[in-house]
Amino acid sequence: MELGVTLRKLKEKFGDWLFDVGQAFGDDFFVAHKDKVVEISRFLRDDPDLRYNFLIDITAVDYPQRRPRFEVVYHFFSLPFKQRVRMKVPVEENHAEVPTLISLWEGANWFEREVWDMFGIRFSGHPDLRRILLYESFEGHPLRKDYPVNKRQPLVGPKIS
């Protein structure tokens, strides 16, 4: 398979840290080691031939049968070259932590808070890692596959003293 310029450059520079590269439905993707998330993202953003300067999305997928269990999925877009690339980062369950991208993109803040809220994956270095859509006393992380779809949590309200 012919690799695009993005994946070729990445392989050259970070070859040892990539588990897989390829194309799916027209988009390039690669699977990277979580220790190199920030370096790879900075390289994608700043390299003059790539310029992936726009962080589109951060999300995660839960695969309970797989080891490692989670996959954090990043989408980058290059405004100058109109290209999109997907970075997937496997994360194991008992040490669910990925470095934050806030130092590169301020917009990563709420994305990462949402992933923490919904999947329970922490982002090391995040200055304000609170739940965002749910409330603090909510138990569990609802987008994990082992969270029952019809589970109810107690109603909460202001404490009346």
Add this chain to the structure above:
Amino acid sequence: MEHDIFGAIDEKTVLDANQVVINMGPQHPSTHGVLRVKLTLDGERVIDTDCIIGYLHRGTEKIVENRPYAAGVPYFDRTDYVAAVSNNLGYVECVEKMLGVEVPPRVQYIRTMMTEFQRIASHLLWLGTHALDIGAMTVFLYAFREREEILKLFEALFGARLTIHAFRIGGLWQDLPVGFLDACRRFSDTIGEHINEYEGLLTNNRIWLERTRDIGVISAQDAIDLGLTGPVLRGSGVNYDVRKARPYSAYADFDFDIPLGVHGDTYDRYLVRIEEMRQSNRIIQQCITRMPTGPIRAKAPRVIKPPVGEYYHSVEGPKGELGYYIVSEGKTSPYRVRIRPPTFINLQALKKLVKGHLVADVVAIIGTLDIVLGEIDR
């Protein structure tokens, strides 16, 4: 320690005479839904803000992961509930791409046309409420008059006005009714006049200028760093529109321009959206005159089982890049559906935009971000 779920104001802050913390919302008309903003004020000046969201969280992504693909479509009417057509388009096209289904040209044209109608309707709702927030009542009445005409068109074609389940995977549920294109043409011939009317009320209005110029300025670089999309990004002069950058549906066939702002303030974003309505109307006119004939359904499988894999597809919604990331395990329901909600990310900019402004400007800035809480909270 027990968590205080409401983030109540602690005593120390209250006692500090220089800073006052007040709540705006969740039940506040100018927050456009159930947004709660905790404002830290020094007199009338905003020092810091904290958005508390999630009041409308329904777990759309989890629900859709437990439904067949086709049954997922109506749930996306209810994310951004004032732009249901755009939401449907993104999801339906994403599933079609995964299946490898090519929809007939007539379907693409109808979809494009209705999405542009939706863009105008969404912008009209934004314009009306934004002006109302700032104190201009008249525009609201005019804008809703025209929006009503669009909703009537939706009712004729889709059978509903707001949560409309516009498109099906592989096509449409019915062809255009008799006389529909004439009704579209009548609307399209008059909307230009009406936009001039709104502009006559606002564009050179002294009060409007005072309230919107140099309010909530964001530079192009900051807008990119924050991941802003849609008119909020283009108001800062960054030329990024998914319709041009990665054309989908039938957008590659049409001539239209992407209006760009210069200063990145509330006024420029207003101008960008006004011009976008005109450009949408241009697309609609081209759709009407070049509407192809042919089938309204592709040969899509009866049981929708996309091959194993993952796909990201995005469309330019009225509020920004609306993306769908779907992971398929080859089953009848998606393994993972992620919505990239444009207003969720745009709202993040509020903290930066309101810093140093007056409380009254917070209302203007929330209005200019054009948020919909159904989409933010999902």
